[in-house]
Amino acid sequence: MALCAIISATMVGAMAKLVEATEDNELVLKAKTQAGALGELYEMYYERIFRFCVHRLFNKEIAEDVTSAVFLQVARGMRDFTGRSEQDFRNWLYAIAANQANAYIRRTSRRKKLLAEAAGSMIPAAAGSADTSFEPDWPRLYAAILRLKPKHQTIVTLKFFENFSYQQIAQILDVKEATVRVTLHRILNQLRNQLQTVYDGEI
């Protein structure tokens, strides 16, 4: 009886998700021509994109600027957007966000400034936890991430801060899933080395 209830609940849940996904897909199609639908998509994604930008750019004001650039690019390109599902839209949106964030870092020589900020500001790591003593805090970790290639930085943010799957990251970056796995493995090694250097007092 209990099993039946669980199966039934699971099916209802799955059905609800299916309906939700279908509605979201329709929303994406409508958003190509209707401002109201685009507004709804904006509400769905604003916070996620803003958070992604904070994690990529370390500074809330800059993150606001880049978030603005992302959604304005979406507004300009929405009518020509060829995707047909919410997943297509999400991949497109994050790809734009990743590119905008990378472009921002590249074009404004912000990198050094970001590194300086990372070294001295933001909120420190949680104190009092026994196993945090050898862990990097956010500024240090961010400084290490910033030393990675821009595309690798994006992978770290998508994987660990936004909790995307390998498959989703692969779709956003338009690469194979296996490539993401291998790259991430290398990135972690690199980060580990970077952080050891950081602890040696480089920053």
Next chain:
Amino acid sequence: MFKNEADFEKVVGRLKIDAEPNPAHRENLRRQMLDVFKQAEQKPSSRVIVFRALRSIIMKSPITKIATAAAIIIAVSIGIHYLGGSIDGSSVAWSQVVEQISSHTRYKCRQRVVREQGPQIPTMQVYHLNLQQRRQEVEDGSIHIIDMRSENPITVELYPDQKKAVVTNILGFGPKKDPDIIEMVKRFEQRSTERLGTKKVNGKVLQGFRHKPNQYNDFTVWVDPATKLPVEIKLKHPTAGQNIFMDQFEFDFQLDESAFSTEVPDGYEVKTVVHDYRPVEQKEISPENIRTGLSHTAYTAEKLPWMEKLIIMQITDPLMRMGKAYVIGILSNDGNRTIIVQGDTYEQERMVWIPKEKLVLETPSGIKLYTHPNGSIYARLFLEGFAGANPEFFSMENLSEERFARMIVMPDRTILGLAANKQMSDEKLQQLVESLKEIKAN
């Protein structure tokens, strides 16, 4: 320190990062985004911008202008999205039509364009040899040969009754493909093509299909079920108030290839026109350079008390992204940047749409300023072009949402573009356009 991915996840999970959004930013951005989205509704597609170059070249001649107009308009539909749908039934399926069309390499047809307003376009027989070579036999007796295969495409207009020819060499324009309707029709997918039923034409039953990829284009194709080839095609272009009709199709026509030669026959008086689209050296120039570079009246601006700096440059045409444009850049004492653009193509090309736009200012000397539905976009493109040529004078980081564009129609009907980064009072605008003076030879 972390050992593996799971460890690293834990490390990240324990970090405290302030990523709380600011509600004011969220709300402002929403408004701004939806404004941009609404503006983008009227934005010309990138493909149209590409073909604007072709238009501007061929529009030089009233005849080729007529001949090309239809093709330019349909270029809008190249970037279409294909929507779902299906075709049932036992007669011709759309995929069979596509297959049949694809088995032919060349076609001729009669092309008629009916416009709701403005100058009408004469009917012509169009011979498509391939996507880069075309012959048009216009009802007034003139013949156009268009060969876009080389780096320097050529168009030839022949007027057999007058034994005159105009040869246009388009330097550096690069090989281009014809925005051909049949080529577009071939790309309709079966699932997005609606069946219309049948109709009888000259005793023959035709089967209809419709494909409406977007609000700008509505295709109707009538097919002969026996040959599975188009007999009639109608492309309705609602926003332009125009219908294009193609009929009298003949696939794989027989015509000697010399009919597509750009060699002018003996005995013709030849006028050669050169349009130079090779890369432009972007530099500061003198008013005299503008005068010698334009085929129509050239203007310069006089420095007014509120102008801190005035600079004249030749730059790559910001709209076509190739070819040359002349710009006068003005730095005002309020920090605003205004540019006035002159190009070889402005006069004829803009005349088509200017009467439709809103007159916003007329000066005592008869200079008129008009809006444009894509004014904000054009302003950005103009300013971007200028910033690319002279980043010290204007940086795109300072691009303002207040930017606007106007088309200036001088009393002699010469047309200039104006773009400003910030709003200007009517008084200043009037002073500025009244300060425009014809550049005469020394």
